[in-house]
Amino acid sequence: xxxxxxxxxxxxxxxxALTATEVVARLAQxxxxxxxxxxxxxxxxxxxxxxxxxxxxxxxNALAFIVHAQDHHPDLSVHYxxxxxxxxxxxxxxISATDFECAxxxxxxxx
Numbered sequence: 001x002x003x004x005x006x007x008x009x010x011x012x013x014x015x016x017a018l019t020a021t022e023v024v025a026r027l028a029q030x031x032x033x034x035x036x037x038x039x040x041x042x043x044x045x046x047x048x049x050x051x052x053x054x055x056x057x058x059x060x061n062a063l064a065f066i067v068h069a070q071d072h073h074p075d076l077s078v079h080y081x082x083x084x085x086x087x088x089x090x091x092x093x094x095i096s097a098t099d100f101e102c103a104x105x106x107x108x109x110x111x
Contacts, residue, residue, distance in 0.1 A: 017094030026100045033103055036086060043075070043088035044099050048110065053080045059109065066105050072098050 018026070027033060027044070036045035050056045060078055063085070067073055077084040087103060089096035 015089055015092050015096040015098055017089070017092040017096060023095050030100070030103055030107070032107075037088075040093040041088070042094060043086040044095060044103055045084065045086045046103070046106075047082055047084045048106075049082045051081065056081060056083055059083055062109050063106060066109075067102060070098060070102055070105075072102055074102065 023035070027035065030044075030046075033044050033046045036043050048059060050059065056078060060076060060083055063074070063076070063083075072087075072089070075086040077086075085103075085106060087099040088094065089099060
């Protein structure tokens with residue numbers, strides 16, 4: 001099986017935790033996302049709702065494709081008719097621009 005190429009530029013600057021002001025400003029641009037947790041466990045969180053398990057799993061598979069390309073790994077809680085997504089960047093102990101990029105891409109799946 002061929003590995004899917006990653007889109008993240010390895011020569012790009014290292015990810016960094018966004019400031020609280022940056023997080024609040026970017027969060028205002030997203031619909032349905034909220035902050036969850038605190039400290040190093042703070043994350044962007046959203047629940048996506050579906051008609052059945054098949055649709056939920058199809059969404060999860062699409063997310064897997066996106067996050068692999070972004071070299072990012074959200075926490076997912078998968079249920080029959082919904083998927084709860086939590087995004088944060090463990091290596092920066094906070095929320096990075098990559099979390100917002102992924103959130104925007106996930107929302108685009110539902111458009």
